[in-house]
Amino acid sequence: MRMVFIGPPGAGKGTQAARLIEKYRLAHLSTGDMLRAARDAKTEVGKKADEYMSTGQLVPDEIIIDIIRQRLAEPDCQGGYLLDGFPRTIAQAEALDRMLAETGTPLDVVLELRVPEDELFNRLAGRGRADDTPQVIRQRLVAYRQQTEPLLAYYTGKGLLESVDGLGAVEEIFDRVTTVLDPLAR
Numbered sequence: 001m002r003m004v005f006i007g008p009p010g011a012g013k014g015t016q017a018a019r020l021i022e023k024y025r026l027a028h029l030s031t032g033d034m035l036r037a038a039r040d041a042k043t044e045v046g047k048k049a050d051e052y053m054s055t056g057q058l059v060p061d062e063i064i065i066d067i068i069r070q071r072l073a074e075p076d077c078q079g080g081y082l083l084d085g086f087p088r089t090i091a092q093a094e095a096l097d098r099m100l101a102e103t104g105t106p107l108d109v110v111l112e113l114r115v116p117e118d119e120l121f122n123r124l125a126g127r128g129r130a131d132d133t134p135q136v137i138r139q140r141l142v143a144y145r146q147q148t149e150p151l152l153a154y155y156t157g158k159g160l161l162e163s164v165d166g167l168g169a170v171e172e173i174f175d176r177v178t179t180v181l182d183p184l185a186r
């Protein structure tokens with residue numbers, strides 16, 4: 001199964017992804033995790049990405065697209081993958097479409113986790129990562145509304161979008177998500 005996870009910051013994408021990759025035996029491609037690893041390793045990409053992440057802005061498309069292009073070519077992705085936090089802009093989605101068209105391996109599903117903003121604030125403030133301060137959270141929510149939400153219409157138009165209520169216990173949400181994914185798993 002080739003799937004994309006979309007949702008606002010703090011929706012619980014990473015939390016659900018950790019369980020889904022076990023159940024469906026998928027490679028987990030979290031662009032947030034990749035960027036944080038690059039930042040901690042102090043690579044050129046990591047230093048550049050940190051300038052954006054620390055203020056709640058999206059990292060430039062060309063950096064992310066390059067990272068994903070290389071990652072998708074690795075052997076563990078051939079059996080299916082979960083893209084967690086990518087694409088986040090229309091330009092990233094179009095680049096992904098082109099990459100997958102070249103290999104004849106289209107997406108099976110795009111799953112949206114829906115969570116209201118006041119709940120997102122509570123969750124992120126509780127997590128306490130360096131980019132989880134109130135000011136940076138606000139900026140990340142603006143970035144989501146302006147740059148990522150348009151993807152919902154983009155993938156609806158392609159007949160790929162499924163939306164799941166992301167409010168409730170982690171287990172309940174996992175059950176909702178797997179009810180959607182089970183028929184697609186192979």
Ligand code: B4P
Nearest residue numbers: 009010011012013014015031032053058059085123127170
């Ligand atoms: P990400 O790492 O993708 O992180 P996120 O959206 O903040 O979190 P996620 O939705 O995974 O929430 P989580 O499970 O942790 O992005 C970080 C930054 O990287 C971006 O701001 C951007 O700068 C950059 N970036 C990444 N990808 C990019 C791209 N493609 N293009 C450009 N820039 C990019 O859950 C959050 C908290 O809620 C946790 O504490 C968790 O325990 C809790 N939680 C989870 N489920 C819950 C539930 N059901 N109930 C209560 N709490 C819950």
